[in-house]
Amino acid sequence: MGNYDIIFGHLEREGKDFVSRIEGSEPLFICTIATTETAKIPGLSAAGAMPEITDYTPPADVELLYYGRCRCIDGVPVTPDGIPTPALITMSALRLSKIPCIVVNGGLRVTPKAPFFDVGGNPGRDIRTGKAVEGPGEVFERSRLIGRQLSKLAGYVVVGESIPGGTTTALAVLMAMGVDARRKVSSSMPGNPHDLKLKVVDEAFKAAGISFGSLEKDPLKAVSCVGDPMMPAAAGLISGAAEEVPVLMAGGTQMCAVLNLIKYLSPGIMGNLAIGTTRWILEDKSSDIKEIASRIAPVPILAAKLDFSESRFSGLRAYEKGVAKEGVGAGGSSIAAMVSSGGSVTKASLLGEIEGNYEMLTNAPPR
């Protein structure tokens, strides 16, 4: 195995095996985007400066990947403090390594001004209705078809996500399926609002008439009650692709919820999976991705050893304080960029590219 800026954070041997298997083959990056009204609950998500803005974050993220600029909004998605979307990292990783990218719409209120796969999904409702997602089974099946078709061409597939509010829906689905993830899911904000998330999940469970573990073996019901529309799309893509090739699940604790769906929907493909995230998620003290994953299945966790502490830009240094952390497959796409380039893409060359793109997109002077 070559030398890469990757931390083998969980199940080191399996993680290194995974990297050995993908070395020398061509990746495809698929970004799964969706929205849920859950994101608009005040205080829950940092993905938009205002709750209504969360409808625009996923389409703006993928416009950035395709065009190097957003089209449905001015500038780029930022947190309330002005910290830029992790799509900036993904965009930089894909450009450095020339990895192809496609987008799957799991269910959006605002579609991107860019091409995307339609899999029949609808935007998600507030999980406090207990009826969060319509028709997840059909979305899963159509997405699995895409995964199967594209895995005939790619050496491996990297599946990322962008959905504001997604850690709360992840918590809800994990809990409904009997995985105790209380105070363990991550957040795009430095202060992880665990109490608020638990309150929202509690209300969602009451509305759906479910309880901890009551949907342990009914993943699609768990999604339809308290999940989000990214989940069945990502689970389908991963399931279909992993029948043929290795799949890197690019995300933080949200991908643990997807992993738990796959555990029941496609148990035969678990050996083809790894989670790829960022160092900021792996080292986050307010969440515990390793503990959640270990309660689900022996799937390794890799983390891109990104380090923005020496960046010229305060907007990037903020990532070291726990802002954003992950999203849009930032960690997984960075890992794929490093491995597919044979190690010539490093955390240093990535930071250079990210800073260049940040400067271009925000006209920010170094400070």
Place this chain on the structure above:
Amino acid sequence: MGNYDIIFGHLEREGKDFVSRIEGSEPLFICTIATTETAKIPGLSAAGAMPEITDYTPPADVELLYYGRCRCIDGVPVTPDGIPTPALITMSALRLSKIPCIVVNGGLRVTPKAPFFDVGGNPGRDIRTGKAVEGPGEVFERSRLIGRQLSKLAGYVVVGESIPGGTTTALAVLMAMGVDARRKVSSSMPGNPHDLKLKVVDEAFKAAGISFGSLEKDPLKAVSCVGDPMMPAAAGLISGAAEEVPVLMAGGTQMCAVLNLIKYLSPGIMGNLAIGTTRWILEDKSSDIKEIASRIAPVPILAAKLDFSESRFSGLRAYEKGVAKEGVGAGGSSIAAMVSSGGSVTKASLLGEIEGNYEMLTNAPPR
């Protein structure tokens, strides 16, 4: 070059060069589907037994490719005489050779119950309005992006189409751009209604305020006035993919209209193109694809040497009488199946697979 059941019908040397270039590499088949109200003009199209059915033909065709059965209609699309869609050929070619397939929606009234790329297109209006297609420029650009992304993975790309009424819109766009294709476009019916097509084009030109050749150098205007929504999507996909890899334009005279768009939109990639069709188109006495193509550019024409004359089924033998002839990339996908299998897929093995699928889908007894 290996030995294949392919006719080099036009520019033989260039055609053989093209096949040599794609030998040993992995194809991707992309089916571009759309609808136009033009198809509902009585007498123009055989793609549906009744005019309203033409809305369902393209989605049903791609459902057949993905699932081996249609979902939005019972049975399979048939001509008024009950002759099955050429998607049956494409489905068989893709299955025999395990070629991956994706679908791009250029603009549909009825979307398939299957995954497809959305490129922002809208269903086409009757060209007699003179305002046939909305926003072809944006559809072209988004489709080109898909072509660019996917050509990073595929060795070559095969682009087919399904749009009822498409030869009439092809005639209109060719004429608007100064290519005299009168009585030269093909038809899915044995009696090619040239007079009716010319009358429709004449009315369309009057409504649009254009004349023969008046839009010679304005391809997008020609599409927006008198074209159909398949055209900008197919032209974009082909243009984007052919920047990197060879592209087989899988279709009959409709692909000549797309070729003429590309001649002006992406002149630099013409050397990466060939047209791939069926023997029934190449040998059709009521149309002349070679003459149309030669008026556009020196692009070779290959034809799959399909022969249904000895079929056990009258519904397939009808193809020898000039019914259907081509569509859904039947000829091009057959050529790709032959070449990508190194010649182990032949016209005989294809017919066997087609007959098996025909029997399964229609429960027809041999007769």
